[in-house]
Amino acid sequence: MHPDRIRQIIKQVKAGKTSIDQAMEELKNLPFEDMGFAVIDHHRQLRSGFPEVIYCQGKTTDQVTAIGRRILEKGGDLLATRADEKMYRSLKREFPEAVFHREAGVITVKHSKGGPKMRGVIAVVCAGTSDIPVAEEAAVTAEVLGSKVLRIYDVGVAGLHRLLARRDDLRTATVIIVVAGMEGALASVVGGLVECPVIGVPTSVGYGASFNGLAALLAMLNSCASGVTVVNIDNGFGAGYAASVINRA
Numbered sequence: 001m002h003p004d005r006i007r008q009i010i011k012q013v014k015a016g017k018t019s020i021d022q023a024m025e026e027l028k029n030l031p032f033e034d035m036g037f038a039v040i041d042h043h044r045q046l047r048s049g050f051p052e053v054i055y056c057q058g059k060t061t062d063q064v065t066a067i068g069r070r071i072l073e074k075g076g077d078l079l080a081t082r083a084d085e086k087m088y089r090s091l092k093r094e095f096p097e098a099v100f101h102r103e104a105g106v107i108t109v110k111h112s113k114g115g116p117k118m119r120g121v122i123a124v125v126c127a128g129t130s131d132i133p134v135a136e137e138a139a140v141t142a143e144v145l146g147s148k149v150l151r152i153y154d155v156g157v158a159g160l161h162r163l164l165a166r167r168d169d170l171r172t173a174t175v176i177i178v179v180a181g182m183e184g185a186l187a188s189v190v191g192g193l194v195e196c197p198v199i200g201v202p203t204s205v206g207y208g209a210s211f212n213g214l215a216a217l218l219a220m221l222n223s224c225a226s227g228v229t230v231v232n233i234d235n236g237f238g239a240g241y242a243a244s245v246i247n248r249a
Contacts, residue, residue, distance in 0.1 A: 038067050042074050049116045049248065050145055053237070056107075057082035065090045068109070078109035079144050081137060081237045104136035104236070108144050117249040120174030122147045122240075125163075125190060127156030127180035130205045134236040135179040138201060141240025142177075147247050157185045170194050175243040179236065181205025184216025191225025197246055200230040201239045 012018035045051040064087045088100040126135035139149045155163040179201040180186040187200035202216035213233035220230040231238040
């Protein structure tokens with residue numbers, strides 16, 4: 001449940017517009033709600049500043065829609081990752097404001113007007129065009145959580161001059177997310193150019209010996225550049241979330 005909704009309930013009770021029993025009825029599912037196939041953590045936004053996120057892969061369209069409905073009815077914003085067109089259409093019928101970010105595979109519904117105050121800009125840098133879907137998952141996640149995002153795409157180490165041309169942009173960022181497959185060298189290069197935290201996201205892009213991203217993951221974990229941390233293979237959401245936590249004022 002969004003903190004603004006709880007404040008509204010308290011004010012309505014104080015003003016005599018809502019009875020204590022009515023308020024208790026609405027709050028009874030705080031902090032969680034057991035739907036049988038899912039236990040929704042309505043307390044998460046109060047506790048951590050961001051609402052629960054739906055990971056859609058492995059869930060049915062009906063399950064995603066039901067979970068999304070309950071999150072939105074409690075006044076929270078919706079972020080659903082690894083979603084598909086069918087899931088989007090189902091949510092769109094009930095919530096016309098739903099947006100499908102196709103390249104990222106993310107569905108968003110923004111209800112709240114406010115959010116945590118952020119310190120600056122998150123830069124999302126990706127090595128190649130093939131890495132953009134993962135980069136977009138990171139970028140959209142960070143935007144929904146309240147950060148301004150600067151996208152710097154297709155600047156991999158095979159043409160280093162492309163990255164160096166964006167040095168001024170990199171240095172204005174509070175946090176940088178670096179998304180790269182193949183050998184994953186871009187995270188180390190960026191880490192050596194800036195003073196802010198760098199979050200590496202290895203992707204499964206690459207030929208056979210890249211082992212579906214394992215080569216990039218190991219390269220990033222072994223980065224000699226200080227300040228580089230790494231999330232799991234293709235985990236754009238995790239990077240966008242972590243960057244937003246760092247970026248909070």
